[in-house]
Amino acid sequence: MTMSVGGLVSGLDTSTLISQLLRAEAAPQTALKTRLSLTEAAASAYRSVNGRFDALRTAAEALAKTETWTAVEATSTASSVTASTDAGAPTGSLTFDVKNTATSHSVIGAATYAATTDSAGFSKLEVLDAGGAVKGTITVGGSGTLADAVTAVNDSSFGLSATAVQVSPGKYRLQVTADASGSAAVFDLRNPANLALLDPPDDFATVTQGVDATLTVGGGTGAYDIVSPTNTFTGVMSGVTITVSKPETAVTVKVAGDPDVAATTMQALVDAANRALSEITVRTDPKGGPAATLKGDSALRGLTSRVLEAASLAVGADGSPATIGLQLNRDGTILFDKATFTTALADDPARARRLAAGGPAGPGPDGVSGNADDIVPGVAQRLLAVAEAASDSSTGTLTLLAKGRDGQADDLQDQIEAWDVRLDRRRQLLTRQFTAMETALGSLQQQSSWLAGQIASLPRSS
Structure with a gap:
């Protein structure tokens, strides 16, 4: 045991x-x-x-x-003007007036529509540059409605954005705006079918004129303008970026240590x-x-x-x-x-x-x-x-x-x-x-x- x-x-x-x-x-x-x-x-x-x-x-x-x-640090005497610096930017200052800010060009069609499903009245739109030269053509697909025209403009390669604006109840118009601001982006639109008319009406009218932002330096005979297609100016002062948001007078941007x-x-x-x-x-x-x-x-x-x-x-x-x-x-x-x-x-x-x-x-x-x-x-x-x-x-x-x-x-x-x-x-x-x-x-x-x-x-x- x-x-x-x-x-x-x-x-x-x-x-x-x-x-x-x-x-x-x-x-x-x-x-x-x-x-x-x-x-x-x-x-x-x-x-x-x-x-x-x-x-x-x-x-x-x-x-x-x-x-x-x-x-270095950049300062501005106006709250509507900001400035930033790159590393190693030299010191200095610049005084100027903000003559105007940059805007995007925009046009609106003369035709009115009761609904966005109405026929646009055109099958093509020609895009013209600021000088009136034809840049290309936009073809309206689908059923050819106002909504189809909006889609065709937005899908095009011309840098344009379209929308059907209801200007009053039951009344729509086609507005087209350049994606980029400045004078270089100014454009116009027309219906090529109207060119056959003896006295063709204006197809689109300008809503907002596209202009460059402009800084004016000085007030004497040597005064000069500085322009930019946007509200941002780069390289006006070495290594400095200036951004404006509204017209101003006597703005000083200073770069100091x-x-x-x-x-x-x-x-x-x-x-x-x-x-x-x-x-x-x-x-x-x-x-x-x-x-x-x-x-x-x-x-x-x-x-x-x-x-x-x-x-x-x-x-x-x-x-x-x-x-x-x-x-x-x-x-x-x-x-x-x-x-x-x-x-x-x-x-x-x-x-x-x-x-x-x-x-x-x-x-x-x-x-x-x-x-x-x-x-x-x-x-x-x-x-x-x-x-x-x-x-x-x-x-x-x-x-x-x-x-x-x-x-x-x-x-x-x-x-x-x-x-x-x-x-x-x-x-x-x-x-x-x-x-x-x-x-x-x-x-x-x-x-x-x-x-x-x-x-x-x-x-x-x-």
Whole structure:
């Protein structure tokens, strides 16, 4: 008879005993799991900090771009006139009158109809240009109704749109409008069948005369007009697009440098640097909570020092970054004063740019290398160097630290899995041993019962 390991014979809870024994023997594996959890948390923390430094790199690159410092803004003195600029548009201004805006040419037929299902009265329409020359013919299909004429015009290749306009109840007329505005799109329509008449009537009359938009510059003998088939003028000023919506007088469009672009980009750089510093603080704070998985990390403390130095140390002969609004706070963050930056940019744009974005290293104003006025990397270039050294995907300090923790985690996982195999074998051994014990106890119990029966059957003396 085979007994189970459940302790039915011995009365012991052998399953619990085995679990307790295995739990005690698994103490080293438990320690490995704790180390694995801490190692994975450290790798995640390094990657989190690395993400902040990658963002710092992007912000530093943006400040170093030429277009950040050559940005311009177009303004208009009239709300009905708007202006936009392309990157690198030169500064300047232009004053003009908006003589008129562009309109699309439109004509209406002389015939009237009681319904759109009435016969149009013509099977073809000739399309004429502004000079009266025939451009082509539109053939009316279907049943030749007014509605069919509308469809034929709309489907034609002449750039025209037609509609049946109800001018009064039960009274329709055919109106056709050029899709494009301006004088070049002026057209006329006629029924070629009427040409055979001795005195043909006008088939269509002008509703709106198509004209170009016109700007008039000046009022003297040298005054001149600028025309456009649309209400948008491109290239009147290099890199500038002007859009008009109604006649105006004495409108000035001015293109000037836009310091807000550089200031906003500088603020974004400072914000990115502060977020990187804050992330390091959170991860290394000795009194921090669960997120402080890198307490006492010397590599991160070194990064903090390099970021603060990059933002505060003098930039060659150009002096301190404080002159463009950069200062260090007592809490270890960077402060940016936009007003100071804007003023410095207005007073000396070249110096402000060198301080903020730097430039190619080389001789300074005296033209001689090795002197105190040599051009050195600016704040953005220095922060870019720090960020690249930390976050480069192959050689970055933070990248390598995270990968190192990944390697440790893989090794710990292998050890944990090896312990799984070892503990499983131990469980099997203990199970066999306790099963054997229960079996032996069961056999002894059977023998004891047999002996008791035999003794009880012996004859007793009277």
